[in-house]
Amino acid sequence: MPLGSLRPSPLVEQATEHLREQITQGEWPVGTRLPGENALAKALGVGRSTVREALRALAGAGLVQARQGSGVFVIATAGAAEPAESWAARLRRAAITDVYEVRMIVETQAAVLAAGRRTEEDMAALEAALEARERGAEGDDAAFVDADIALHAAVVAAAGNPVLSDLFAEFAPALRGRLIDLVELLGLREHHRNPGHDTHAALVAAIREGDGTAAGGILQAELEQTLTHLHAKR
CATH class of the missing domain: 1.20.120.530 (GntR ligand-binding domain-like)
Structure with missing residues (x-):
């Protein structure tokens, strides 16, 4: 599924939802390393800072994890019931x-x-x-x-x-x-x-x-x- 450029606003929320869909629809299975920030920014038609915000939101939701020196990896999908969101997770996203x-x-x-x-x-x-x-x-x-x-x-x-x-x-x-x-x-x-x-x-x-x-x-x-x-x- 192609990512496609986003509408002007609100960019962070749209970027987060597009990336979440890639994960939930099986485009990026658990264990997959996500494309780099530059590649995602180009595909979505946004800046790197917007991509960072979206990745933080996904990390807060427990879907991805950044590994120093390796990149960002999918660690879970949204298929299972999600636990109540913590205050720290809410702040991160x-x-x-x-x-x-x-x-x-x-x-x-x-x-x-x-x-x-x-x-x-x-x-x-x-x-x-x-x-x-x-x-x-x-x-x-x-x-x-x-x-x-x-x-x-x-x-x-x-x-x-x-x-x-x-x-x-x-x-x-x-x-x-x-x-x-x-x-x-x-x-x-x-x-x-x-x-x-x-x-x-x-x-x-x-x-x-x-x-x-x-x-x-x-x-x-x-x-x-x-x-x-x-x-x-x-």
Whole structure:
């Protein structure tokens, strides 16, 4: 069955469904290695980032598995009854714009709380995380994203709410891969190895000064800007 080019929107959902059909209809039996991202993108008429999102959705559904250095393989079909989807799986298959909207809500409010509750230990952790983000900028995209997430985790921790911290801890792994792709997709580090440094420094300063309005506003503006880029790329 030929894949065929997709309609303009929503591309990720369509790509996921087309690839799922290939598996469920026996075109790619269990154990089959899927074509590479470039081949799938060309066949579907979409970009590589859309293919990555679709493959993540299929992985979250338990149909495929990425094997480092080997590719993506079919590990199951949709013929059997599927178990209830876990929160982690739901996050993995969610559209990046949906993930980012939730991230914005959670982290903006966490920053407001952090400004009112931060301790000296929290501030030491935030200052260390800001410095680590600067050092991470000297590495590859993955190292930079890991350092960036660590700083945002420190902001959430400073809110002093263990439920928020647990939520972010489960949220972060699903976010990590998307952010690495995002840095590449938007070319965020092509002209500046440490994008957003001034913004993050201002965020830490606002929390130190106990200014929740400023802290929440800085973080929301940063995430909204990225979300705008994401919507434009869909």
